Amino acid sequence: MDPGADLDGPKRAATTAAQTADDPAVNSNTKAAAGANGSCFVRSCLRLPVDRTPVWFLRQAGRYMPEYMAVRKNHSLLDICRTPEIAAEVTITAAERLGVDAAIIFADLLLPFTPMGVDFEFVANEGPVVHAPIRSVEQVRALRTDRVDELSYVARAIEKVAAHFGARPQADGDQLGIIGFCGAPFTLASYMIEGGSSRNYIETKKMMYGDGVAWPLLMEKLVAVLVAYAAQQVEAGADVIQVFDSWAGALSVTDYRQYCLGPTTELVQRIRGLGVPVIYFGVDTASLLPTMRETGADVLGLDWRAPLDEAWKALGHGVAVQGNLDPITLFAPADVLHARVAEILAAAGGRAGHIFNLGHGIVPGTPVEAVLQVVQQIKAARVAQVPGERKTYPRG
Numbered sequence: 428m429d430p431g432a433d434l435d436g437p438k439r440a441a442t443t444a445a446q447t448a449d450d451p452a453v454n455s456n457t458k459a460a461a462g463a464n465g466s467c468f469v470r471s472c473l474r475l476p477v478d479r480t481p482v483w484f485l486r487q488a489g490r491y492m493p494e495y496m497a498v499r500k501n502h503s504l505l506d507i508c509r510t511p512e513i514a515a516e517v518t519i520t521a522a523e524r525l526g527v528d529a530a531i532i533f534a535d536l537l538l539p540f541t542p543m544g545v546d547f548e549f550v551a552n553e554g555p556v557v558h559a560p561i562r563s564v565e566q567v568r569a570l571r572t573d574r575v576d577e578l579s580y581v582a583r584a585i586e587k588v589a590a591h592f593g594a595r596p597q598a599d600g601d602q603l604g605i606i607g608f609c610g611a612p613f614t615l616a617s618y619m620i621e622g623g624s625s626r627n628y629i630e631t632k633k634m635m636y637g638d639g640v641a642w643p644l645l646m647e648k649l650v651a652v653l654v655a656y657a658a659q660q661v662e663a664g665a666d667v668i669q670v671f672d673s674w675a676g677a678l679s680v681t682d683y684r685q686y687c688l689g690p691t692t693e694l695v696q697r698i699r700g701l702g703v704p705v706i707y708f709g710v711d712t713a714s715l716l717p718t719m720r721e722t723g724a725d726v727l728g729l730d731w732r733a734p735l736d737e738a739w740k741a742l743g744h745g746v747a748v749q750g751n752l753d754p755i756t757l758f759a760p761a762d763v764l765h766a767r768v769a770e771i772l773a774a775a776g777g778r779a780g781h782i783f784n785l786g787h788g789i790v791p792g793t794p795v796e797a798v799l800q801v802v803q804q805i806k807a808a809r810v811a812q813v814p815g816e817r818k819t820y821p822r823g
């Protein structure tokens with residue numbers, strides 16, 4: 428399949444500028460279609476021309492932000508995720524404080540573990556801990572895929588965020604994009620199998636290379652759960668879904684292709700079939716990017732290690748890209764930060780389909796003023812994009 432080829436889907440309406448939300452043919456994806464017109468973020472996901480580059484940040488609602496810490500003082504991370512009012516408030520506050528073009532719903536990658544029957548907790552300074560890691564085929568067989576409804580608190584939070592921003596365009600009239608997200612099968616499997624973060628992914632790779640039963644079954648179950656979870660988010664108003672494959676960079680191209688490309692492609696394609704663009708992101712992926720592109724994702728998230736122009740060229744310009752400032756540059760003096768941001772904009776070359784972001788999440792301790800400086804710089808930079816080579820969609 429041509430990696431940039433479009434997927435047919437009866438509900439597909441993530442669409443062209445010519446379509447409007449009034450189009451009676453655009454029904455269940457009215458929101459995505461409207462977003463494509465009025466949101467520079469959604470338009471860039473679709474490689475439609477915009478007059479300024481959209482900007483948002485991975486982990487924009489996090490511990491670097493005093494407003495988040497104030498909420499966190501009284502609530503655990505999981506409490507925030509599981510209480511739609513609070514999750515929505517945290518999402519909205521971060522997006523408005525920064526003035527970014529997209530709001531990513533406040534949730535966590537590991538939330539789907541609970542309805543699958545995998546208990547976990549977040550331990551201070553250690554990150555997520557799964558107490559009974561999944562290591563055997565019997566354990567994989569016991570994983571539940573029939574309780575995804577229990578995750579509907581995320582959809583309820585998205586509804587609140589969508590209602591809030593639907594009624595409030597930005598000062599320049601641009602509509603904020605709403606991003607839902609889920610993990611990719613490999614990255615989620617790595618947490619389930621290792622029991623937490625990992626350096627060498629030994630247990631994960633043991634299952635991957637193993638009996639040929641446990642790993643494919645685990646992939647299948649994860650994809651089933653993640654598609655249903657993403658569908659809830661789209662239904663609730665997410666304009667775009669980002670698939671986090673944060674640790675895919677631990678894989679060789681051969682292993683990624685043999686054990687992960689198939690299930691990840693299925694996930695990406697089924698989400699695209701819901702009518703929204705998909706952003707597919709991983710870290711340390713320079714060598715994997717051309718293979719990751721084969722998933723058919725609309726946008727590839729770039730980490731900061733490769734220059735954006737080289738990475739985009741390697742992918743081909745038939746796909747949008749997101750990135751790719753080193754998050755630690757936010758600790759640099761203002762002039763250095765300014766130069767690095769300018770370098771990325773220059774590397775994007777005014778081509779349609781670039782979304783400015785970091786190459787990974789904002790870290791605790793990052794000065795909020797530095798993040799605001801980047802937003803200002805990006806928003807002040809005009810780009811003159813012309814409709815060029817871009818995707819055409821079935822209705823477009």
Ligand code: CP3
Pocket residue numbers: 484485486487488489490499504521531532533534535536537549552553554555608624671673788
């Ligand atoms: O604005 C946002 O992006 C916040 C929403 C968000 C969170 N987690 C909340 C969170 C998102 C998009 C995630 C995704 C997530 N969760 C990823 C993929 C993104 C990436 O960074 O690659 C991963 C790997 C996880 C799993 C996870 N959650 C880890 C490894 C940790 C510990 C990290 C640390 O720095 O301690 C978490 C905790 C977590 N999830 C925090 C936040 C804001 C920080 C901890 C806290 O508030 O107590």
